[in-house]
Amino acid sequence: MPTYILGIESSCDDTSASVLCDGKVLSNLVANQEIHKSYGGVVPELASRAHQQNIIPVVNQAILKANIDKKQLNAIAYTRGPGLLGSLLVGSSFSKSLSMGLEVPIIEVNHMQAHLLAHFIEDCNTEKPEFPFIGVTISGGHTQIVLVKDYFDMKVIGETLDDAIGETFDKCGKMMGLSYPAGPLVDKNSKLGDAEKFKFTKPKVAGLNFSFSGLKTGFHRFIENKIREEENFLSIETNNLCASLQKTIVDILYEKINSAVQETGIKNIVFGGGVSCNTGIIERFKNDNNNFKAFFPKFEYTTDNAAMIAMVGYLKYLNSDFSNLKEGAKARYKI
Numbered sequence: 001m002p003t004y005i006l007g008i009e010s011s012c013d014d015t016s017a018s019v020l021c022d023g024k025v026l027s028n029l030v031a032n033q034e035i036h037k038s039y040g041g042v043v044p045e046l047a048s049r050a051h052q053q054n055i056i057p058v059v060n061q062a063i064l065k066a067n068i069d070k071k072q073l074n075a076i077a078y079t080r081g082p083g084l085l086g087s088l089l090v091g092s093s094f095s096k097s098l099s100m101g102l103e104v105p106i107i108e109v110n111h112m113q114a115h116l117l118a119h120f121i122e123d124c125n126t127e128k129p130e131f132p133f134i135g136v137t138i139s140g141g142h143t144q145i146v147l148v149k150d151y152f153d154m155k156v157i158g159e160t161l162d163d164a165i166g167e168t169f170d171k172c173g174k175m176m177g178l179s180y181p182a183g184p185l186v187d188k189n190s191k192l193g194d195a196e197k198f199k200f201t202k203p204k205v206a207g208l209n210f211s212f213s214g215l216k217t218g219f220h221r222f223i224e225n226k227i228r229e230e231e232n233f234l235s236i237e238t239n240n241l242c243a244s245l246q247k248t249i250v251d252i253l254y255e256k257i258n259s260a261v262q263e264t265g266i267k268n269i270v271f272g273g274g275v276s277c278n279t280g281i282i283e284r285f286k287n288d289n290n291n292f293k294a295f296f297p298k299f300e301y302t303t304d305n306a307a308m309i310a311m312v313g314y315l316k317y318l319n320s321d322f323s324n325l326k327e328g329a330k331a332r333y334k335i
């Protein structure tokens with residue numbers, strides 16, 4: 001008998017639902033919330049309201065597209081955390097109600113584990129990473145280096161002490177007048193710019209931890225000074241600024257991952273999270289001269305999506321690792 005899992009993701013500003021059959025994606029729908037663009041960042045209160053509007057149509061569409069009847073679902077998997085509490089509450093409450101209505105088990109999922117385990121979705125990439133591997137979660141809210149010995153044997157061995165890598169792309173992009181989220185635009189503009197044109201100071205942080213707030217402040221000060229000298233500085237130099245900023249961020253990440261490889265002796269590097277579709281990161285880490293092998297998820301499984309939640313749900317279902325209805329959303333939820 002095939003196993004059908006419905007995954008529901010609502011940790012930030014995307015409402016997503018997906019149906020998997022034995023780890024294979026039958027549907028994966030994402031409703032993006034355009035409303036945040038005009039505010040230059042995610043407004044939590046608006047995100048929760050939009051989730052409430054979107055969740056029923058998105059789940060319905062996911063089941064319809066999967067071409068199954070909801071009674072065929074074996075379990076409901078939902079994002080328990082980390083994320084925005086109001087957003088998580090919408091997805092978790094809805095999932096619990098649906099599991100009660102359908103009388104199927106409920107499975108809670110850690111969003112950051114899901115970003116890494118997305119690689120085990122059948123069509124995520126041509127080659128599956130072998131354990132142990134070094135997981136790298138890079139998103140709008142996280143920057144972590146994770147020692148992954150098995151599906152659910154994960155330990156964070158390095159993380160950012162302040163801003164996340166995606167936040168750095170977004171905030172520096174905003175300083176250049178780029179719209180939210182600026183990460184993809186910085187990436188796009190970088191291709192037209194000279195990455196050596198401007199130099200930004202890299203942080204000195206011990207061990208495998210990161211810090212991006214100094215880079216963000218330095219970048220801000222730099223462009224403010226330049227604008228004082230030439231008021232059109234931003235419009236003239238946007239592409240060069242984007243390319244130089246992106247190179248600095250990639251350099252910081254590359255140095256830390258090399259240290260992680262040296263420290264652990266593990267040579268499989270598995271990326272997850274929205275920033276892992278950055279072309280500068282992919283080029284540097286996919287280079288044949290590296291003494292490690294990098295795995296990147298297919299584009300649709302990099303940013304927030306419910307297929308990765310359903311995948312973790314499926315892995316937990318195989319272990320009969322079910323949750324209970326008392327378990328609530330957790331804004332802070334460690335891997």
Ligand code: KG4
Binds near residue numbers: 182279
């Ligand atoms: O994983 P995700 O969808 O949501 C969070 O859990 O945060 O990641 C979103 C982040 C945003 O900061 C966005 O700007 C960034 O991923 N991002 C990128 C690129 N595509 C998305 N950053 C740099 N380059 C990209 N191509």
Ligand code: ZN
Binds near residue numbers: 111115139273274304
């Ligand atoms: Zn995410």
